[in-house]
Amino acid sequence: MRHTRRTIRAALTNTHALAAAACGRLGLLRFTLETARRVRIAYTNAAGESSVRDIEPRFVKPNKKTGRLYVHAYDNLRGESRNFTLDRIALEAA
Template sequence: MSLKRRKTLLDNAATALRPVEITYAKPDGEIETRIIEIDEIRANKKTGALYIRAYCRLRNDVRNFSLSGILSHRTLRTVGYQALEV
């Protein structure tokens, strides 16, 4: 899937306040599955790379995820976020 298409789908999930399950390749190469609540998707000012700022349910904290590091995702049916103060 292209980054543009993935960004569009993730933007839609964020607008609908739907959590997303992602399979993510960390910078060290480790693969993890996380459920996130997206706050925003933005570009790095220096590199232009897209990042997701989201509440991570596994870590119970706000995290940043590189859009290019997301290997797959699925929008969950649950509507509403646990951490609305992200």
């Protein structure tokens, strides 16, 4: 029983940390959407390669199949609109 409580507490702590991190990203992205600002992100793609990008977020949308959130933004590095998986974004000071 004691082991189960510890496991549950640890899971809740990790869930809260992940939720707090996501809310932080969403909050800043919402601000950039409302004020039409550019934001600098560190992005890790599916292959594990990281890059720093300046993006201009347009909207955030969920993937209907996976439930993951995607940020649709103009990517200044690539010079085109792209979708970024929210959980692969780390915000930086622009």
